[in-house]
Amino acid sequence: MDKQLNLKNIALIGRTFDEYYRMFDLGNVPLKNETILDVASGVSSFCAEANAKGYDVTASDKIYKSGASDIGQKCARDLDTVIKQLPDIADLYVWDYFKDIRSLKAQRERAYKLFVQDFKKHGQERYVPVEYPITDFVDGQFTISLVSHFLFLYEDRLDYDFHKRTILELLRITSKEIRIFPIVNLKRQRSSLVESLMNDEYFEVSSISIKNVGYEFMKNGNEMLVIKIRR
Numbered sequence: 001m002d003k004q005l006n007l008k009n010i011a012l013i014g015r016t017f018d019e020y021y022r023m024f025d026l027g028n029v030p031l032k033n034e035t036i037l038d039v040a041s042g043v044s045s046f047c048a049e050a051n052a053k054g055y056d057v058t059a060s061d062k063i064y065k066s067g068a069s070d071i072g073q074k075c076a077r078d079l080d081t082v083i084k085q086l087p088d089i090a091d092l093y094v095w096d097y098f099k100d101i102r103s104l105k106a107q108r109e110r111a112y113k114l115f116v117q118d119f120k121k122h123g124q125e126r127y128v129p130v131e132y133p134i135t136d137f138v139d140g141q142f143t144i145s146l147v148s149h150f151l152f153l154y155e156d157r158l159d160y161d162f163h164k165r166t167i168l169e170l171l172r173i174t175s176k177e178i179r180i181f182p183i184v185n186l187k188r189q190r191s192s193l194v195e196s197l198m199n200d201e202y203f204e205v206s207s208i209s210i211k212n213v214g215y216e217f218m219k220n221g222n223e224m225l226v227i228k229i230r231r
């Protein structure tokens with residue numbers, strides 16, 4: 001069997017603002033003018049760090065129904081599960097952004113601790129409990145939606161119908177652009193759902209393209225899908 005990270009459930013692991021900035025190529029986005037939704041944001045510190053910089057970011061995840069200490073504990077467990085597996089599968093990753101497993105662990109801990117602090121302070125006002133594909137957000141509430149390590153990556157447990165319904169919901173609540181990273185599955189192969197989506201007549205009102213970005217941790221995971229919305 002091909003080597004890969006072995007996860008029982010979708011992992012509760014969080015990335016930082018700097019990682020989001022690189023994964024989603026945000027250097028070309030006037031962040032001050034945007035209203036951003038972080039989709040399935042989990043324990044990422046993107047929302048906390050972005051708001052501290054004066055940007056308007058809302059986080060959304062099904063985990064936000066739980067309290068901060070339950071989330072913190074689950075996240076510490078998931079991080080432990082991932083970190084323990086890494087020595088045997090280290091060759092599946094590119095070690096330049098993180099120089100070794102220790103620095104990866106430190107960065108992930110920093111992310112979830114920043115998240116927990118901010119979640120305790122701002123609660124469900126900033127961290128909205130959402131179980132995709134359904135949300136209560138209003139039409140066009142956000143200008144940009146960012147989806148990190150949720151769609152495509154977990155294609156073994158989230159089928160095409162789930163992807164389609166989630167993206168249709170994001171098209172309803174987003175006015176300009178949806179960006180999804182990465183577009184590979186856990187085996188580091190481009191998800192077959194990317195092609196299904198690009199050929200699906202439901203999405204003909206939007207332009208869908210693939211863009212290389214300056215971030216690669218999982219080998220081959222250096223592309224994002226950009227859906228530009230034309231109304």
Ligand SMILES: C[S@@+](CC[C@H](N)C(=O)[O-])C[C@H]1O[C@@H](n2cnc3c(N)ncnc32)[C@H](O)[C@@H]1O
Nearest residue numbers: 011014015040041042044061062131132148149
């Ligand atoms: C690997 S984490 C990614 C977190 C963050 N986007 C990042 O990259 O740091 C995946 C997240 O998806 C969330 N999730 C899984 N299924 C979901 C659903 N149907 N609706 C909302 N969130 C979901 C999990 O709770 C988890 O926080």
